[in-house]
Amino acid sequence: MSDERREDFEAKGLVGGHPEIRAKTRRCVEVEHSSFWTPLESDSHATALRQFSAPGPLAVEIGFGRGLFLGRFAMQHCDWHCLGVEVKRKLVREALVRFDKWGVVNARLLLGDARALLPPFLEKGSIDALFILFPDPWWKKKHHKRRLLDAVGLAPLVPLLKDNALVVVRSDVPVVLDLARIALPAIGCELTDGPGLELPVTDRERVCDRIGIPSQELCYRFRASGGA
Numbered sequence: 001m002s003d004e005r006r007e008d009f010e011a012k013g014l015v016g017g018h019p020e021i022r023a024k025t026r027r028c029v030e031v032e033h034s035s036f037w038t039p040l041e042s043d044s045h046a047t048a049l050r051q052f053s054a055p056g057p058l059a060v061e062i063g064f065g066r067g068l069f070l071g072r073f074a075m076q077h078c079d080w081h082c083l084g085v086e087v088k089r090k091l092v093r094e095a096l097v098r099f100d101k102w103g104v105v106n107a108r109l110l111l112g113d114a115r116a117l118l119p120p121f122l123e124k125g126s127i128d129a130l131f132i133l134f135p136d137p138w139w140k141k142k143h144h145k146r147r148l149l150d151a152v153g154l155a156p157l158v159p160l161l162k163d164n165a166l167v168v169v170r171s172d173v174p175v176v177l178d179l180a181r182i183a184l185p186a187i188g189c190e191l192t193d194g195p196g197l198e199l200p201v202t203d204r205e206r207v208c209d210r211i212g213i214p215s216q217e218l219c220y221r222f223r224a225s226g227g228a
């Protein structure tokens, strides 16, 4: 990767650095699983990812954590192809263990920042549903550039959304919900009453419910002709 390109990605605030660079410098144990793909490192994984995402309907969850939502969603919607992207390797491993236990067959996982990993491999207009559930609020000012829910953070993902795609945000952090209320209409999303399909709970949501922290769900439909 050229210095110029590296600076460009760093300037966008990718979480964990660019996945291509991360792959070359990592020292930890590899994840080996047929549902885990590293498309930046393997041409066969890149091809598999393109083939998996092409027929659709395609659901993408960014930051799936331990995978409760993605795994349950995949099981409830067997006709969907489900793709999860997560920056933490340990969580990818945990989700794979869960998916094996539950017999999930229609979900695939990628490790890295979704904003760098998805655009090279997914067709434009291929995502039917995008889930950003309890995203990190990145409280510190110097970390704000890592936030997904602003116009800059979402920009690489917008071309991947199909017209009328469902976009769902959930959070227990009012600032994050406020950011979503500004950023999503700015990229052409219209608020709707509900998702129109059954959606499971997430791990973070389960904790919030247990300890009495209120959270909220915002559902949008992407209009390809809309946006600023």
Ligand SMILES: C[S@@+](CC[C@H](N)C(=O)[O-])C[C@H]1O[C@@H](n2cnc3c(N)ncnc32)[C@H](O)[C@@H]1O
Residues within 6 Å of the ligand: 015, 062, 063, 064, 065, 066, 085, 086, 087, 088, 091, 112, 113, 114, 115, 133, 134, 135, 136, 148, 202, 203, 204, 205
């Ligand atoms: C607060 S956790 C919520 C996990 C899960 N969605 C839940 O509700 O239980 C946010 C997750 O998003 C991941 N994450 C943050 N930014 C990301 C990005 N740009 N691409 C992929 N994953 C990201 C973090 O590693 C973290 O696991």
